[in-house]
Amino acid sequence: YDDLRYRLLPYIYSAAWDVTRNGESLMRSLPLEFSSDIGARGIGDQFMFGHALLINPVTTEGAKERALYLPGDHDWIDFWTGKRVRGGQSIKADAPLDRIPIYARAGSIIPFGPYSESASAKRDPIELRIYTGASASFTLYEDEGENYDYEHGAYSEIPIRWDDKSGLLTIGNRRGKFPGMLEHRTFRVVIVRDGRGTGVASSSEPDA
Numbered sequence: 096y097d098d099l100r101y102r103l104l105p106y107i108y109s110a111a112w113d114v115t116r117n118g119e120s121l122m123r124s125l126p127l128e129f130s131s132d133i134g135a136r137g138i139g140d141q142f143m144f145g146h147a148l149l150i151n152p153v154t155t156e157g158a159k160e161r162a163l164y165l166p167g168d169h170d171w172i173d174f175w176t177g178k179r180v181r182g183g184q185s186i187k188a189d190a191p192l193d194r195i196p197i198y199a200r201a202g203s204i205i206p207f208g209p210y211s212e213s214a215s216a217k218r219d220p221i222e223l224r225i226y227t228g229a230s231a232s233f234t235l236y237e238d239e240g241e242n243y244d245y246e247h248g249a250y251s252e253i254p255i256r257w258d259d260k261s262g263l264l265t266i267g268n269r270r271g272k273f274p275g276m277l278e279h280r281t282f283r284v285v286i287v288r289d290g291r292g293t294g295v296a297s298s299s300e301p302d303a
Contacts, residue, residue: 098210099295105206105218105235110145112236121145129166134183138164147203151188151196161190170201170228177293202229204255207297220281222301223255224292225264231257238273249273253280
């Protein structure tokens with residue numbers, strides 16, 4: 096889980112910026128996120144982490160699986176296996192001791208950095224995992240990671256958009272700058288599917 100946290104730093108850092116800039120919440124309950132889904136209204140032990148990841152804690156000692164609800168009228172993708180599951184239903188998910196059930200919302204872009212141990216580390220290359228099934232957008236946020244200069248405009252944003260109908264990924268021009276910023280950013284694009292682009296490790300063969 097430590098390795099997962101470090102690899103998710105680009106996603107977490109960008110989500111935290113969304114909290115600062117737009118007043119978003121990093122962790123959101125299912126009744127709040129899916130207010131029109133009747134099945135989600137009584138769920139109190141699952142939560143969204145950012146806009147893409149559905150987290151399902153396991154609190155029963157010795158459990159090997161747990162029941163959970165997948166909200167909405169869209170698909171969810173098992174983070175560990177890449178298998179796609181239809182939303183709007185309750186399922187039983189495998190929950191071995193070393194693997195909490197995590198699902199990514201179809202129509203999501205999740206950036207994974209290399210292993211690092213601080214927000215100020217130069218995270219390159221970035222692996223962009225594309226969870227297809229709907230169009231998606233993501234803004235990759237970066238700053239120096241060790242001061243408050245972002246409050247004075249020292250940060251950058253890179254807009255990223257996935258068009259699901261055409262299968263086209265667009266990486267926009269970087270906006271802004273800060274001291275020590277990487278002049279060039281490398282992206283490895285992975286289209287997630289069953290057995291590909293899964294888990295903590297980097298994908299050995301990116302799609303682009």
